[in-house]
Amino acid sequence: MSYVDETIQMLKEKYSAQPEFIQATTEVLESIRPVIEAKEDEYKRDALLERLVEPDRQIIFRVPWIDRNGNAHVNTGYRVQFNNSIGPYKGGLRLHPSVNISIIKFLGFEQIFKNSLTGLPIGGAKGGSDFDPKGKTDREIMSFCKNFMLELYKYIGADTDVPAGDIGTGAREIGYMFGAYKRIRRTHEGVLTGKGLAYGGSLARTEATGYGLLYLTQEMLKCNGIDISGKTVLVSGSGNVAIYAIEKAQQLGAKVVTCSDSNGWVYDPDGIDLAALKEIKEVNRQRLTEYKKYRPDSEYHEGRGVWSVKADIALPCATQNELRIEDAKALVANGITAVAEGANMPTTAEAVKYLQSNGVLLAPAKAANAGGVATSALEMSQNSERLNWTFEKVDSKLKDIMVSIFHNMSDAAEKYGMGKNYVAGANIAGFEKVLDAMVEQGIC
Ligand code: NDP
Ligand code: 2IT
Numbered sequence: 001m002s003y004v005d006e007t008i009q010m011l012k013e014k015y016s017a018q019p020e021f022i023q024a025t026t027e028v029l030e031s032i033r034p035v036i037e038a039k040e041d042e043y044k045r046d047a048l049l050e051r052l053v054e055p056d057r058q059i060i061f062r063v064p065w066i067d068r069n070g071n072a073h074v075n076t077g078y079r080v081q082f083n084n085s086i087g088p089y090k091g092g093l094r095l096h097p098s099v100n101i102s103i104i105k106f107l108g109f110e111q112i113f114k115n116s117l118t119g120l121p122i123g124g125a126k127g128g129s130d131f132d133p134k135g136k137t138d139r140e141i142m143s144f145c146k147n148f149m150l151e152l153y154k155y156i157g158a159d160t161d162v163p164a165g166d167i168g169t170g171a172r173e174i175g176y177m178f179g180a181y182k183r184i185r186r187t188h189e190g191v192l193t194g195k196g197l198a199y200g201g202s203l204a205r206t207e208a209t210g211y212g213l214l215y216l217t218q219e220m221l222k223c224n225g226i227d228i229s230g231k232t233v234l235v236s237g238s239g240n241v242a243i244y245a246i247e248k249a250q251q252l253g254a255k256v257v258t259c260s261d262s263n264g265w266v267y268d269p270d271g272i273d274l275a276a277l278k279e280i281k282e283v284n285r286q287r288l289t290e291y292k293k294y295r296p297d298s299e300y301h302e303g304r305g306v307w308s309v310k311a312d313i314a315l316p317c318a319t320q321n322e323l324r325i326e327d328a329k330a331l332v333a334n335g336i337t338a339v340a341e342g343a344n345m346p347t348t349a350e351a352v353k354y355l356q357s358n359g360v361l362l363a364p365a366k367a368a369n370a371g372g373v374a375t376s377a378l379e380m381s382q383n384s385e386r387l388n389w390t391f392e393k394v395d396s397k398l399k400d401i402m403v404s405i406f407h408n409m410s411d412a413a414e415k416y417g418m419g420k421n422y423v424a425g426a427n428i429a430g431f432e433k434v435l436d437a438m439v440e441q442g443i444c
Contacts, residue, residue: 003040004033007049018102020320023349024109025053031427034416046443055082061151063129065144068137077148079127079155082108085437087121088159092166094128104128107344113430114366117405120377125161133168145176153181158189164376165194170240190383193376202379204394210244212371215402217340218252220363229253232311236260237318238281238288241342245315246272258306261288265306268298310334317342328354341365352423367405367426374401
């Protein structure tokens with residue numbers, strides 16, 4: 001059995017209770033097979049793959065917090081520091097009731113290669129908690145965030161590990177966590193990104209993941225002879241990534257006709273009203289059922305269904321495994337041209353294969369949504385030099401990074417004879433730099 005297959009089998013046996021982690025590692029290991037096989041004996045002797053798939057450390061802790069009635073609750077906090085070969089650990093914090101160690105490990109593993117693809121010096125990590133922010137008051141969120149940081153602070157720092165936002169963690173939560181960190185450590189440092197502009201945040205970080213997704217999508221389409229302008233786009237989700245993906249898609253002349261939340265989805269044939277969506281989600285923190293009040297001609301449907309609409313481009317921007325085989329079949333039947341992943345691992349392995357084998361251009365998450373963490377790294381640079389860059393400067397660097405990520409993954413796919421398999425291209429291009437760094441630093 002080859003070294004890659006041995007490693008996949010070991011993971012399946014050892015972590016059989018961690019399906020998302022197995023899904024993410026299997027995909028990457030399958031993709032990097034040709035790179036490993038070129039020096040299989042050496043890598044096996046040095047347990048390179050075992051060192052790659054086992055996090056440097058996994059921190060799991062208790063987070064007590066107090067609700068509006070004075071009652072205490074306990075959630076579980078996580079920080080998985082996966083790999084710091086190319087820079088300090090970097091990755092977001094997810095607050096969602098579904099969070100468990102499998103989800104945090106898959107996200108941390110993906111982050112290693114995503115961060116490498118940005119070309120910036122950042123390692124891979126992820127954290128979060130099974131705390132559910134929905135329906136909580138500001139004070140309850142504050143109580144949770146302060147208590148979360150009361151433990152997390154021991155393990156992070158501007159040159160050690162720099163967390164950021166993810167599902168359920170936005171500017172409000174980062175602010176409360178930063179305040180707690182600063183008070184405990186007595187130091188005002190760039191320990192978190194996605195900070196408010198008043199205390200060290202970067203312009204364009206809020207927009208970065210969604211904008212970056214569209215910059216990469218635009219480049220991918222352009223290189224395949226397609227103009228994004230005039231195209232019809234499906235977006236899922238209605239959070240940070242979805243909202244700014246819709247904004248940039250509209251700026252580029254495309255028409256976005258859907259968005260969703262965990263309860264249902266909106267179809268607006270005239271194009272999503274972004275001002276209404278921002279007011280509902282960013283200002284009022286309401287459900288998408290409100291959208292019809294702003295746009296009486298739109299449709300609201302309970303449950304899933306975004307991928308059943310006919311369009312040219314699909315941008316899954318909600319969560320993992322939200323685009324399944326039956327969705328892939330519906331998209332292909334409706335003539336979809338491209339899928340670009342705003343969320344992390346939103347497409348199941350089966351759906352990825354189906355889309356690719358039907359000629360759909362598929363930009364994988366670790367490339368397509370890398371604009372968020374890339375701009376986080378630009379925030380770290382600004383914090384280090386104690387300067388703030390203009391929106392235009394950050395946005396233009398973001399665009400350059402996304403264009404270069406597209407070409408790196410496309411070139412890697414080409415080099416290994418994989419045509420337009422951008423999934424494999426991104427995995428290989430992201431891995432090569434991590435590989436060099438791990439080999440040069442010896443076994444540790
Ligand atoms: P938000 O919390 O701002 O928004 C998440 C959106 O996805 C909401 O509309 C939410 O609906 C929906 N959603 C979340 N979980 C589920 C679920 N289990 N089933 C159905 N819908 C769900 O998060 P972000 O926009 O920041 O993150 C979205 C995705 O993008 C995630 O995969 C994240 O890891 C990824 N990402 C985020 C980056 C960032 O910078 N923020 C960077 C790179 C990737 P509801 O409100 O009903 O829960
Ligand atoms: O998945 C991701 O890349 C993020 N949630 C952003 C991480 C970051 O450090 O900005």
